[in-house]
Amino acid sequence: MCYKDTKSKEILAENFPDILKKSKFCPSKLYVKGMELSQDMVGVAMVGTRRPSPSAPLLCDLLVKSLMGTKAVVISGLAPGIDSFCHNAALKYKIPTIAVMGQGLETLISGSRGDLANQILKEGGSLISAFEDQVAAAKWTFPLRNKIIAGLAHATIVVESKIKGGALLTAEHVLKDNRLLLSVPGDFNRETAAGCNALLKTGKAKALFDPSDFALYAGLSTKNDEKNIEFSKRHLNLSKEAQELWKESSAFTFTLDELQEKFSFKAHLLLAILTELEIAGVVHSNDFIRYHFAKW
Secondary structure, eight states: OOGGGOOOEEEEGGGSOHHHHTSTTOOSEEEEEESOOOTTOEEEEEEOOSSOOTTHHHHHHHHHHTTTTBOEEEEEOOOTTHHHHHHHHHHHTTOOEEEEESSOTTSOOOHHHHHHHHHHHHTTOEEEESSOTTOOOOTTTHHHHHHHHHHHOSEEEEOSOOSSSHHHHHHHHHHHTTOEEEEOOOOTTOGGGHHHHHHHHTTSSEEOOOGGGHHHHTTBOBTTTTTTOOOOGGGOOOOHHHHHHHHHHTTBEEEHHHHHHHSOOOHHHHHHHHHHHHHHTSEEOSSSSEEEEOOO
16 A cells, blocks of 8 residues: 555544544545555654754653554654654554645655655555645645644654644644643753744643653553453443542543543542443552553
8 A cells, every 4th residue: 555546535523533523623535545544543643843952852652662562643744854753663663654635646656755754655645634635735735734643642642842833723723622731841042942942831732841740740541550451341330439430531541630630539439430330340540649540
């Protein structure tokens, strides 16, 4: 399978994953080549500057490597720089990846970006666009591209960014959708860290200091964490509160503090609900600090 001979498929909003349907920026339709968008995909968006620092390839590699063993799907925009580094790292570590395009899927993707698009499809990933097949990339197409990246993701990280740019616009969309935003802090005098540091200074993003912690900070359970969780929803008799907590936390890992911030339950009730879910076998914790939720 390759980019040039793979046909695009039109998908209407009613068939989108719920995560995208819930976004304020959900489009009416998308065009997809390759892997279909599924309800159980756990999108992790990775965005940043087209002109990154010399250390960026290694940083992207380590961040993506942290996602191994989880259900993450790496989402980015196929641009040169951070986007391409993250797509390539996902291919290296056999993690599914989605490239959201600012152009129609039948327009030319030249050079190394075209090669990368081919490789993404060959390895079972997908290319996505909100634009009809022959629409060329233009200044007006990229804002919508950024909104779709944010809308598909449960969590988004700004890896490197200047004080202005598409990555920061994507970050604003993430915040408007009330989803998790992470940022990698950098040297105060490095241009490609200025945008990341601004997000942290204003409290808009959570800081990620160690790339190996990326999956944990993004709230992703590993497959090993979930290996003993086997259940059938129709056989569970859970309280309304337990069902709410499980449904809203599905497939993620949260600390107790994060759950208290996320839900309005009083502390004693939250602990009781977690105990109920643990007994049911759909939540478990190895340290009573981080709670791993099975897929709803």
